[in-house]
Amino acid sequence: MKLLFINGVNLNMTGRREQDIYGTQTLDEINYEIVNHFRNDECEFYQSNNEGDICTAIQCAEDFDGIILNAGAFTHYSYAIRDAIASIKIPVVEVHMSNVHAREEFRHKSVLSEVCKGVICGFGKNSYILAGESFKL
Numbered sequence: 001m002k003l004l005f006i007n008g009v010n011l012n013m014t015g016r017r018e019q020d021i022y023g024t025q026t027l028d029e030i031n032y033e034i035v036n037h038f039r040n041d042e043c044e045f046y047q048s049n050n051e052g053d054i055c056t057a058i059q060c061a062e063d064f065d066g067i068i069l070n071a072g073a074f075t076h077y078s079y080a081i082r083d084a085i086a087s088i089k090i091p092v093v094e095v096h097m098s099n100v101h102a103r104e105e106f107r108h109k110s111v112l113s114e115v116c117k118g119v120i121c122g123f124g125k126n127s128y129i130l131a132g133e134s135f136k137l
C-alpha cells in the first residue's frame, strides 16, 4: 500500500513547541516510527507551512492509496485545502495528535472533516498510525 503523510503549518516544530500537548519527539522521529510500523508498505512524507503547497501535494497524490493529513491550524479555516481534498478521488483521513475537542473552541471546528473519509484525534503520534491502518480495513 502507498501512503502519503502530509503535515501542515507548524508541524515542523513538533518536539520543540508545546511539548505538554505534542510531546518531545520531532516530526522526523515520529515519521521514522511510522516507517517502522508500516514496514511492508510504501510511506512518503511531506510537510509545509504554506497552504498552497499543501493543496499542490494533495492534487499530485493520485497514485497513492490514501492520504493521512494533519493540516495543523489550516484544519480550522482552509477552504482551499478542503477544495483540494474534494477534487481528488483517493481517500483522505484527517488526523490530529491532540484531542482538538478537549481544547479551545476554535479547534472544535474543522472545515476539512466533511470531505474526509474519517477523523482520528487525541492519540499523539499514534493518531498517524491509526489513520494509516484504517486504509487496510
Ligand code: DQA
Pocket (backbone or CB within 6 Å): 009, 010, 011, 070, 071, 072, 073, 074, 075, 095, 096, 097, 098, 099, 100, 107
Ligand atoms: C493539531 C491541532 C491543531 O488545532 C493545531 O493547530 C495544530 C496541531 C494536532 O495535531 O493536534 O497545529 O492539528
